[in-house]
Amino acid sequence: MAPELPQTIDQPRWLDPVEMQAWRAYVDTVYALQHALEADVAPFGLTMGDYEVLVRLSEQSERQQRMCDLAAELRLSPSGLTRRLDGLVRAGLVSREPSPDDRRVMLAVLTDAGYDLLVRAAPHHVEGVRRHLIDQLDRREVEALASAFTKVRDGLLASQTQQP
Amino acid sequence: MAPELPQTIDQPRWLDPVEMQAWRAYVDTVYALQHALEADVAPFGLTMGDYEVLVRLSEQSERQQRMCDLAAELRLSPSGLTRRLDGLVRAGLVSREPSPDDRRVMLAVLTDAGYDLLVRAAPHHVEGVRRHLIDQLDRREVEALASAFTKVRDGLLASQTQQP
DNA sequence: CGCTATTCCTTGCGACCTCAACAATTGTAG
DNA sequence: CTACAATTGTTGAGGTCGCAAGGAATAGCG
Numbered sequence: 001m002a003p004e005l006p007q008t009i010d011q012p013r014w015l016d017p018v019e020m021q022a023w024r025a026y027v028d029t030v031y032a033l034q035h036a037l038e039a040d041v042a043p044f045g046l047t048m049g050d051y052e053v054l055v056r057l058s059e060q061s062e063r064q065q066r067m068c069d070l071a072a073e074l075r076l077s078p079s080g081l082t083r084r085l086d087g088l089v090r091a092g093l094v095s096r097e098p099s100p101d102d103r104r105v106m107l108a109v110l111t112d113a114g115y116d117l118l119v120r121a122a123p124h125h126v127e128g129v130r131r132h133l134i135d136q137l138d139r140r141e142v143e144a145l146a147s148a149f150t151k152v153r154d155g156l157l158a159s160q161t162q163q164p
Numbered sequence: 165m166a167p168e169l170p171q172t173i174d175q176p177r178w179l180d181p182v183e184m185q186a187w188r189a190y191v192d193t194v195y196a197l198q199h200a201l202e203a204d205v206a207p208f209g210l211t212m213g214d215y216e217v218l219v220r221l222s223e224q225s226e227r228q229q230r231m232c233d234l235a236a237e238l239r240l241s242p243s244g245l246t247r248r249l250d251g252l253v254r255a256g257l258v259s260r261e262p263s264p265d266d267r268r269v270m271l272a273v274l275t276d277a278g279y280d281l282l283v284r285a286a287p288h289h290v291e292g293v294r295r296h297l298i299d300q301l302d303r304r305e306v307e308a309l310a311s312a313f314t315k316v317r318d319g320l321l322a323s324q325t326q327q328p
Numbered sequence: 329c330g331c332t333a334t335t336c337c338t339t340g341c342g343a344c345c346t347c348a349a350c351a352a353t354t355g356t357a358g
Numbered sequence: 359c360t361a362c363a364a365t366t367g368t369t370g371a372g373g374t375c376g377c378a379a380g381g382a383a384t385a386g387c388g
Contacts, residue, residue, distance in 0.1 A: 025317050077376050143186075146185040149189035246367065248345095
């Protein structure tokens with residue numbers, strides 16, 4: 001049985017110049033911004049992935065969270081989170097503890113060293129977000145960005161949870 | 165010599181609610197949009213990385229390009245491009261040919277099969293960009309997106325080429 | 329209660345990327 | 359012309375991630 005390719009689209013609605021400029025600027029910005037933010041946390045020995053883990057854990061009461069909940073928040077596969085925690089545990093920033101309530105569950109716990117590092121790194125990360133993105137825009141543009149991308153995100157999430 | 169951590173930032177300028185909403189919506193949108201676009205080209209047996217290669221080659225005269233130029237355009241390391249081409253060559257979409265002008269150089273050449281596949285896949289990709297992003301916004305928002313992200317991108321590129 | 333289905337985490341495997349090292353070729357200075 | 363430097367592409371090693379499979383524990387239904 002041959003794989004079925006999508007049907008031909010007879011009249012594709014190509015992007016006009018302004019739409020194309022918006023699309024290209026978006027793609028380039030995403031790439032450059034990701035690398036700039038990685039560079040901002042790299043001096044602390046962190047990747048952005050590591051940083052996100054520390055942030056989520058610090059926001060939890062007791063600074064701990066179930067692996068599965070953490071994976072869902074980070075949009076990471078279970079195996080991906082397991083291996084990312086391996087590195088953070090090795091660095092002493094997070095520790096693993098079995099949950100007393102459910103013996104299937106492992107809790108990721110932010111250590112004091114992890115919290116201290118986050119406290120030092122966070123201002124630099126926020127400063128980077130400001131310098132690279134927010135401060136490049138005036139107030140009206142920031143509001144437009146928030147409004148527009150909230151719409152786009154909600155549309156994307158709706159189409160994802162609907163189809164499968 | 166111990167690694168020097170960045171100096172402490174005394175008064176970080178945290179994000180206000182609107183800025184935070186803009187930032188979170190941006191991050192979520194980037195993640196969801198990337199996966200949605202991957203899904204749009206996956207039925208053709210392509211990743212977005214593969215698709216980008218086909219697009220760049222199709223835009224060149226003779227549908228061919230030097231590896232190093234292609235890598236620069238795709239912001240890919242030389243080794244990354246070598247291995248991506250391996251897959252495309254195996255699929256018969258691209259072929260490698262030594263350059264007649266410079267015997268160090270390998271040319272990536274889009275085959276007829278590669279061009280045909282691109283012609284079939286491109287409308288679906290554009291349709292995805294429209295459906296997921298452009299058509300979710302009104303004309304004013306698309307213009308604002310183009311203007312704002314062009315500024316941000318140029319700022320990022322300037323700070324990258326300046327420092328190192 | 330007992331059996332099955334589900335949840336949770338880990339591990340093997342493959343895909344994909346970068347960096348460092350390398351060989352081959354070309355460019356350039358003396 | 360020769361020797362040294364720069365460019366180009368590939369390979370090996372290492373890192374990250376997702377999917378599929380599997381073992382352990384819990385939840386739910388008869």
